[in-house]
Amino acid sequence: MQIHNEGKKIIPVAFFVLAVIDAIIYFTLRDYLIFYVLMAASLSLAVLVVFFFRVPQREIVRNKKHVLAAADGEIVEIIKVYEKEYFKDERLQVSIFMSVFNVHQNRAPIGGEVVYQHHKRGAYYPAFVKKSSELNERCSTVFKMDDGTEVLSRQIAGTVAQRIVTYKKPGHKIEQGDEYGFIRFGSRVDLFLPLDSEVQVKLHQKTVGGQTVVALLNHSK
Template identity: 40%
Template sequence: MHDRSHPIASEGYPFIILAAFVTLVFALIGWTLATLVLLALTLFIIYFFRNPERSVPQGESCVVAPADGRIVFLDRVEEAPMLEGPALKISIFMSVFNVHVNRFPCAGTVIDSYYKKGAFLNAALDKASEKNEQLGLLIEAGQDRKLACVQVAGLIARRIVCYPEIGDSLSTGERYGLIRFGSRVDVYLPVDFSPRVSLGQTTVAGETILGHWQ
């Protein structure tokens, strides 16, 4: 895996450079209002692609939030991607103001993945999990420990980035991808998993503990 610890996610540089270049052009032309608007846009893009360090909890039993945002769904579901039978589903919605770098929920190995084309509904809606474009990973965290982590595109987010491939092993809280401009991440855990979070709670990727393996 490449070093992903830069303060700005590398995927943001093309947008930042383009916005900064256009801002400079308008500044040289002397269009003050347009320059100020574009400067604000450039600063927002830099802010959006920020990639802060996180204090990851220690312990092999920890499962942490893969995304910054707000928990919009926390309940049992009868079917889950890449998992057999019912599961506990925890959905985190990321607004455009949240950090969008996603982090691995637990130490483990990617044993399966899938990509599904779809719609771009508001990611805060429950039906976005079924209808929207998405990319899922099945993670094996040890004997009888598996979870699915699904990146879901949103109304504005139309580009899912996922670094690891099948066979790659990552540590808890390690950066593993991002979704551009507003989205959600769904985590599917064993149905007997005891969550330590609640509906509506704010999460911090790599820091907020969703719960512990039994």
């Protein structure tokens, strides 16, 4: 199992903090039953931190007619909305909620060029609620295919997530399914698609980033 670069920054700090806490617990509570409970909890937390930053090896099947899931998680919304930040028209919104147990890499739903990106500070409502899309801290990235088809992928921080990272900036080229960002500790990704896209997923369906086909595009050549 590979560890994401974001994890290489966080894991040593988390382990140091846990080690300090464990030392305090050992010297103050080792003669009590709760000592074993707390040590088991500390070990479980250490394992969870490592597990969170795992990077699975995946085979990406690229197809210009497909919009791929931008993240692992669960489909929590499929609705028609007015997207007012970039498109300023109606779009199909497909939202994927990521729990702390999901892989948190964010992958490009289509291949092409990054033509827009905007990071906005905001609140930290639970990422599975509807208002998080408009009110939470978020970063919108638009991918544009060679034929002009555009898909907006919006990374949204949740209650626990406090850091949204993007590795691709406007002007960068990216292959469909490649990593473009990462969100720490529970979050959400909203995809905004052309209205004539044919959605291929259902509410509460589990998704695999870079593999699950979220929709079929009718604008692609």
